[in-house]
Amino acid sequence: MIVKPGQWLGVLGAGQLGRMFCQAAQSMGYRVLVLDPDEVSPTADLADDHIMAAYDDEKALGEMAKRCLAVTTEFENVPARSLELLSRRTHVMPGARAVGPAQDRCLEKRFIESMGVPVAPFAEIRELSDLEHLPEGLFPGILKVAQLGYDGKGQWRVANRQEVLSAFEQAQRVPCVLEAKLDLAYELSVVLARDTQGKQVVYPVSRNIHHDGILAVTHVDGVLTDTARAACQAAGQIADGLGYHGVLCVEFFVLKDGSLIANEMAPRPHNSGHYTQNACVSSQFEQQVRVMAGLPLGDTRLLAPAVMLNLLGDVWLRHQSDQPQEPDWDAVLSKPGTSLHLYGKRCARAGRKMGHINITAPTFEQAVGVANEIVDLLD
Numbered sequence: 274m275i276v277k278p279g280q281w282l283g284v285l286g287a288g289q290l291g292r293m294f295c296q297a298a299q300s301m302g303y304r305v306l307v308l309d310p311d312e313v314s315p316t317a318d319l320a321d322d323h324i325m326a327a328y329d330d331e332k333a334l335g336e337m338a339k340r341c342l343a344v345t346t347e348f349e350n351v352p353a354r355s356l357e358l359l360s361r362r363t364h365v366m367p368g369a370r371a372v373g374p375a376q377d378r379c380l381e382k383r384f385i386e387s388m389g390v391p392v393a394p395f396a397e398i399r400e401l402s403d404l405e406h407l408p409e410g411l412f413p414g415i416l417k418v419a420q421l422g423y424d425g426k427g428q429w430r431v432a433n434r435q436e437v438l439s440a441f442e443q444a445q446r447v448p449c450v451l452e453a454k455l456d457l458a459y460e461l462s463v464v465l466a467r468d469t470q471g472k473q474v475v476y477p478v479s480r481n482i483h484h485d486g487i488l489a490v491t492h493v494d495g496v497l498t499d500t501a502r503a504a505c506q507a508a509g510q511i512a513d514g515l516g517y518h519g520v521l522c523v524e525f526f527v528l529k530d531g532s533l534i535a536n537e538m539a540p541r542p543h544n545s546g547h548y549t550q551n552a553c554v555s556s557q558f559e560q561q562v563r564v565m566a567g568l569p570l571g572d573t574r575l576l577a578p579a580v581m582l583n584l585l586g587d588v589w590l591r592h593q594s595d596q597p598q599e600p601d602w603d604a605v606l607s608k609p610g611t612s613l614h615l616y617g618k619r620c621a622r623a624g625r626k627m628g629h630i631n632i633t634a635p636t637f638e639q640a641v642g643v644a645n646e647i648v649d650l651l652d
């Protein structure tokens with residue numbers, strides 16, 4: 274199947290990922306239809322058309338399937354039934370089978386383990402009685418809701434059984450996983466694309482720094498270490514195992530002893546792959562368009578070392594006045610190698626992802642130097 278420029282591609286969800294997908298699709302001549310319940314959103318601002326409806330609205334899904342030759346999703350928590358309904362009449366990438374395991378941390382961990390890739394020691398907690406025989410090795414641990422958690426939300430650090438009990442109560446006894454809190458050396462992620470023929474390309478591995486459970490900084494030096502190579506191989510196995518079509522991200526922990534643990538996966542372009550917009554030949558969003566359109570996969574080559582800085586709403590709120598204030602973009606953009614990406618969100622709130630800055634430079638050290646100057650400017 275080849276979708277021709279001028280024809281329609283669909284996206285479920287209208288946040289920043291949908292917006293950047295839309296930009297990439299439009300720059301290749303496609304028209305984009307977004308389905309999302311909100312009247313105003315980062316994607317609806319730009320899309321060629323917007324069906325304002327709930328994600329499980331069958332009539333709306335039917336219209337989308339009729340108009341779009343291929344449909345994707347910008348978030349993993351889209352109802353599986355909606356993907357299934359769409360797939361009866363159009364191509365859905367990734368499909369319900371591939372998205373399912375990413376919607377539930379228990380399924381996800383079991384699936385990743387079944388691919389021969391290690392995950393953190395964990396226990397599934399569905400009811401109070403599951404708390405009775407927890408292995409000592411899971412403490413100190415992190416209790417995470419199995420579904421719908423993101424950006425560190427729905428997580429509690431727990432030192433002992435008593436604390437798990439109260440965290441489970443706070444989670445209102447929804448299904449959870451208790452994970453051992455690991456001693457991390459650093460975190461990395463692999464972003465890859467897999468086409469409908471099963472061919473894969475992988476981007477240079479990024480190192481990720483999180484603040485309060487939210488991605489803050491991505492570093493890409495382009496050096497393929499043994500650990501990075503092993504992570505790419507593991508992510509590739511996971512993509513093959515899922516029969517995956519589209520862009521997939523797998524997050525990993527690297528422990529102090531050098532061992533590699535898969536943390537979670539995202540069945541879509543990922544925040545840690547935003548650097549590809551300015552530092553690689555084809556961005557992760559363009560790659561998603563290529564797979565959907567049945568075009569050859571793009572070149573993932575790194576053109577320059579890169580740093581990505583996430584811009585949270587806090588940056589707009591760091592001053593005396595009670596109204597959010599636009600940061601000094603003039604000062605930021607006067608730094609060499611910087612590109613500003615803002616998501617058009619109307620209102621800045623603490624912890625809300627408002628945009629990001631990509632920095633490229635001739636050397637990785639220079640990119641880090643510029644990134645540090647920008648962090649100081651925005652502080």
Ligand code: ADP
Nearest residue numbers: 393422423424425426452453454455483486537
């Ligand atoms: P989210 O879906 O919110 O991204 P994650 O499971 O990726 O949830 O957790 C967010 C961050 O919390 C991770 O990137 C890591 O920094 C930290 N973290 C999560 N699980 C563990 C763990 N088992 N041990 C140590 N740190 C962890």
Ligand code: MG
Nearest residue numbers: 424524536537
């Ligand atoms: Mg994560």
